[in-house]
Amino acid sequence: MSWFAGIVDDDDAVRDSLRFLLESNDIPAQAFDSAASFLAADTSDMGCLVLDLHMPGMTGLELLILLRSRGMERPVIVVSGRRDPAQDSLVRAAGATHILSKPFEDERLLGLVREALAQAA
Amino acid sequence: MTRDVADNTPAMGEQDGLFAALIATAVDGIIVIDRQGLIQIYNHACERLFGYPPEEVLGRNVKMLMPEPYHSEHDGYLSHYKQTGEKRIIGVGREVVGRRKDRSTFPMYLSVGEGSLGDRHFFVGIIRDLTEIKQEAVRREGVNRLLAQIVQTSDDAIVSTTLDGEITSWNASAERIFGHGAEEALGANVAILFLPDRLADEERLMQQVRAGREVSNLETVRLHKSGREVLVSLSVAPIRDGAGNVIGASKIARDITEKKLAEVRTLTLQDELAHVGRLSAMGQMSAAIAHELNQPLTAVTNYVRAAQRLLANRPLEQRQIDNASQAMARAAEQTIRAGTIIRYLRDFVEKRESERAAEDINEVIQEALALGLLGLRHNNVTVTTNLDADLPPLLLDRVQMQQVFLNLIRNAMEAMAGSAGELSISSARDGDHVEIVLRDTGPGFSPEVRGRLFQAFVTTKENGMGIGLKICQSTVESHGGVIQALEGPGAAFRIRLPLAQP
Numbered sequence: 001m002s003w004f005a006g007i008v009d010d011d012d013a014v015r016d017s018l019r020f021l022l023e024s025n026d027i028p029a030q031a032f033d034s035a036a037s038f039l040a041a042d043t044s045d046m047g048c049l050v051l052d053l054h055m056p057g058m059t060g061l062e063l064l065i066l067l068r069s070r071g072m073e074r075p076v077i078v079v080s081g082r083r084d085p086a087q088d089s090l091v092r093a094a095g096a097t098h099i100l101s102k103p104f105e106d107e108r109l110l111g112l113v114r115e116a117l118a119q120a121a
Numbered sequence: 122m123t124r125d126v127a128d129n130t131p132a133m134g135e136q137d138g139l140f141a142a143l144i145a146t147a148v149d150g151i152i153v154i155d156r157q158g159l160i161q162i163y164n165h166a167c168e169r170l171f172g173y174p175p176e177e178v179l180g181r182n183v184k185m186l187m188p189e190p191y192h193s194e195h196d197g198y199l200s201h202y203k204q205t206g207e208k209r210i211i212g213v214g215r216e217v218v219g220r221r222k223d224r225s226t227f228p229m230y231l232s233v234g235e236g237s238l239g240d241r242h243f244f245v246g247i248i249r250d251l252t253e254i255k256q257e258a259v260r261r262e263g264v265n266r267l268l269a270q271i272v273q274t275s276d277d278a279i280v281s282t283t284l285d286g287e288i289t290s291w292n293a294s295a296e297r298i299f300g301h302g303a304e305e306a307l308g309a310n311v312a313i314l315f316l317p318d319r320l321a322d323e324e325r326l327m328q329q330v331r332a333g334r335e336v337s338n339l340e341t342v343r344l345h346k347s348g349r350e351v352l353v354s355l356s357v358a359p360i361r362d363g364a365g366n367v368i369g370a371s372k373i374a375r376d377i378t379e380k381k382l383a384e385v386r387t388l389t390l391q392d393e394l395a396h397v398g399r400l401s402a403m404g405q406m407s408a409a410i411a412h413e414l415n416q417p418l419t420a421v422t423n424y425v426r427a428a429q430r431l432l433a434n435r436p437l438e439q440r441q442i443d444n445a446s447q448a449m450a451r452a453a454e455q456t457i458r459a460g461t462i463i464r465y466l467r468d469f470v471e472k473r474e475s476e477r478a479a480e481d482i483n484e485v486i487q488e489a490l491a492l493g494l495l496g497l498r499h500n501n502v503t504v505t506t507n508l509d510a511d512l513p514p515l516l517l518d519r520v521q522m523q524q525v526f527l528n529l530i531r532n533a534m535e536a537m538a539g540s541a542g543e544l545s546i547s548s549a550r551d552g553d554h555v556e557i558v559l560r561d562t563g564p565g566f567s568p569e570v571r572g573r574l575f576q577a578f579v580t581t582k583e584n585g586m587g588i589g590l591k592i593c594q595s596t597v598e599s600h601g602g603v604i605q606a607l608e609g610p611g612a613a614f615r616i617r618l619p620l621a622q623p
Contacts, residue, residue, distance in 0.1 A: 011416045013455050017423030020448055024427035054412075056535060065382060071300075073347040081415035093382055095349050103419040106426035 003047030003120045004028040005113050008038045008063065009079070010055040014102070018050060025110055027117065035063040048075040048116030050109070053091070054082070061094055068095035075116040079104065150229075150248035154183045158199050161243060170229070170250055172222035183246075188220040211235050211244070216251065227252045278353075278374040281360060284331060286311045289369065298353070298376045300346030311372075314343045316350070330359045330370045343374065352378045413462050417455040424452035465524065465592075479514040479621060480522075482555055483548055489523045490546070493530030502537050507547040512555055516621040517600050525593045525604075529559050529614055532590075536563030536612060553620050554602075560613040571606045 005022055007029055009015040015031045022029040030046070032038040035058035049067075053060035064076055075097040080087070083101050091099055098112055144151050144162065150170045153162035163178050171178075171186055178185070184195040198209060214232035221227065228251040235244055272279045278295035282288050291306040299306075299314055306313075315323050319342065329336055335358045343351045353374040360369040428445040490504065533544050542562040549556055566574065575594045590604075597604045597616055607613035 011420075013420035013451070013458070014416055014423075017420040017427070017448075017451065017455075020444075020451075021423040021427040021430075024430045024444065024448075056538075065379065068349070069379065073300075073349070079419075081412050081419070090382065093350075093352075093378070102415045103422040106423065106430075 002028055003045055003117045004030050005117065006038065006043055006046045006049040007031040008033075008035060008049065008055075008060065009052035010034055011052070014052070021106055021109075022113065027110070027113055034058070035060070035066075038063065039066075046074060047120035048077065048097075048113055050077050050079060050113070051096075053078060053080045053087075061091060064091070064094045064096060074120065075112070077109065077112050077116075079109075147247075150246075150250075152183065152186075152246045152248065154244050154246070156199065156203065156242050156244075158182045158184065158196060167248070170221075170227075170248060171219065177222075186219055188218055188226045191217060192220070219248065228255050275373075276375075278376070279371070280306075280311065280374070281369055281371045282311045283369045284327070284367065286327075295374075298345075298351060298374065299343065316342055316344055326357060327370065330357055331367055333359050333367055335359070340377065351376060352381045410462060414459055417459040417462070420455040421452045421459070424448040424455070428452070476518045476520070477516050478519070480517050480519050482512060482515050482517075482522075482557065482618070483508040483510070485517070485519055485522050486526055486546060486548065486557065489526030489530060492523070493527050493534065501539075501541040502534060503541075503543045505543065505545045507545065509547075509549045512548060512550055513620055515555060515600075515618055517618070518596075521596045522600070525596050525616070526559075528590070528593050533559065533561035533563060533612060536565075537561055550620075551617070554617045555620065557616045557618070558607070558613065560607070561611045563611050565609040565611045565613075566606065571608075574606050575604070 005027055007015055007018045007022075009018065009031070010033055012033070015033060019029045019031040030041070030043075032041065034055060051060045051064060058066075060078060064078070067076070076095065078091050078096040078099045079102055080091075080099060081102040083099070088099055097116070100109060100112075144164045147164060147166055150167040151162065151164045152160060152167060154160055159180055160178050160183050161180075163173075163175050167178075168174060173186075182196075184192045187195060201207065202209070202211070210231070211233050212235070214230055217229060217231050218226050219229045230249040230251055232247045233244055234247075235242070237243070272290075272292045275292060275294055278298045279290070279292045280288060280295050281290040288306050288309055288311050291301075291303045295306065296302055301309075301313065312320070312323070322341070326336060326339075335356070337356045339355045339357075341353060341355055343353050343355075345351050354377050355375075356373045358371050359367040360371050362368045425448070428448040431441045431445040431448070434441050486506070486508065490506070494504070530544065536542075537544070544559070544561045547558050574590055594604050597618070600618055602616060602618040604614060604616045607615055
């Protein structure tokens with residue numbers, strides 16, 4: 001069974017570069033440009049999710065709450081360009097496993113994703 | 122009693138009267154039959170139970186008081202016993218069914234004994250009516266079933282435990298809210314739901330229960346099987362045994378995670394607005410710029426790190442070199458994007474007068490429109506323009522003003538994305554001003570949002586270069602003009618710009 005890392009980010013460049021970074025490190029990745037396209041996809045083999053918060057339509061936080069309420073228990077790593085303590089606590093309460101500030105060190109993200117995929121396997 | 126055994130047993134003497142009184146006043150039904158099954162004694166309690174007066178019963182076969190199959194089988198029992206001596210009911214009691222005179226039946230407990238007087242053998246049956254006990258059992262079973270159904274279908278987790286915390290019941294919602302299936306939870310200790318650093322709180326809660334007290338609507342935190350925290354509103358009540366001793370606890374937990382999140386979300390939004398209100402216009406702009414810059418910077422970091430990783434492969438394959446080269450090219454594009462954002466910021470901050478020239482506002486709008494529609498993939502939007510061809514030239518910074526229209530057009534396109542829509546743009550002269558109106562058929566703004574459109578960056582993320590209505594406003598105002606959000610339907614903006622002084 002090969003688990004993939006999911007990416008949801010509406011910014012074309014951020015989304016593409018994230019997928020590129022993961023795949024260069026031999027981590028299978030699937031990228032989605034919105035919460036809606038993510039929800040429409042088959043993500044049963046997804047080992048973890050890298051999620052942007054600020055998106056038009058359904059936001060990252062709303063997607064996170066929806067997934068957790070549906071019983072999705074895989075790690076979710078939230079990446080945010082704008083951090084503040086109130087938002088962080090909200091995101092944690094919604095079930096985020098980690099929160100990273102954009103831009104982030106690649107090793108930090110890769111470490112978290114590898115750990116999550118190893119857990120899933 | 123019309124006839125009793127004593128009639129034929131003179132040896133009983135004066136005790137006869139005592140026995141007769143005993144039998145007559147007994148609450149339970151008493152029937153005596155002979156070895157042929159013929160009824161010899163039939164007391165008052167039996168009259169009430171079976172509805173027959175004694176004269177209709179005495180001397181007749183006892184099977185008349187039994188429904189099928191006992192009715193047909195009774196003679197067989199008796200002869201079987203006479204031949205084999207094998208006892209079925211004699212000496213013990215059992216639950217059987219009796220039949221009344223009106224042919225209705227009722228459950229009864231029958232104990233049978235055997236006796237003899239001289240050479241006469243007889244059987245004594247003592248009958249207790251079970252109707253009420255049965256009805257009570259059925260009623261209780263119904264109540265229990267109803268309760269079980271309520272517990273099972275409740276949206277709240279309903280769990281019972283012993284005083285030691287062993288879980289003794291676990292409903293469907295408990296499984297949904299806490300993640301543990303009933304088979305795992307039953308018999309386990311309820312501590313599986315506790316946060317390790319909250320054990321003292323739980324102990325205090327159980328002390329209340331042991332003391333017979335209830336705890337209502339306590340907001341606390343529980344652990345989901347996955348390790349995630351669940352916010353619950355908890356009510357706990359003692360469970361007592363028949364003697365009133367507390368033997369356990371029943372706990373009802375309502376999942377309030379989402380409700381709390383909604384509360385926090387409202388608070389956060391209020392905080393954010395208050396915070397934005399305190400920021401200067403420049404502070405707001407730099408916050409928005411910082412956010413916009415983080416996107417290309419993130420992409421650049423990712424591409425460069427990916428390229429670095431690819432080039433570290435040994436042996437290095439051509440495919441990896443190609444991928445790394447592609448990543449570097451994309452990184453370069455993103456640095457240009459970042460540079461563009463910074464340049465626009467500088468433009469707006471400096472408000473350079475030098476680049477202002479007499480311009481045709483309709484041309485500026487047309488160019489912005491061409492840029493705005495560029496690269497839109499799923500474009501179901503019809504654009505209609507109604508531009509006054511006789512407008513005099515305006516003194517303005519072409520690039521800055523283009524940016525204003527581009528921003529508004531992009532916003533409109535995003536708002537109508539995924540569905541058919543229409544964007545209309547008009548320009549017209551109004552005295553010594555030119556008035557430009559843009560209107561889309563998207564969802565528009567609530568009055569509350571419309572009121573603060575220009576105060577805060579309440580925006581979702583803009584694609585590319587748009588950096589907010591605040592900048593549109595400062596550009597228009599630096600040109601001596603005014604921008605306003607109009608009432609719906611859709612989102613609509615009116616920009617008034619002064620004509621160049623002659």
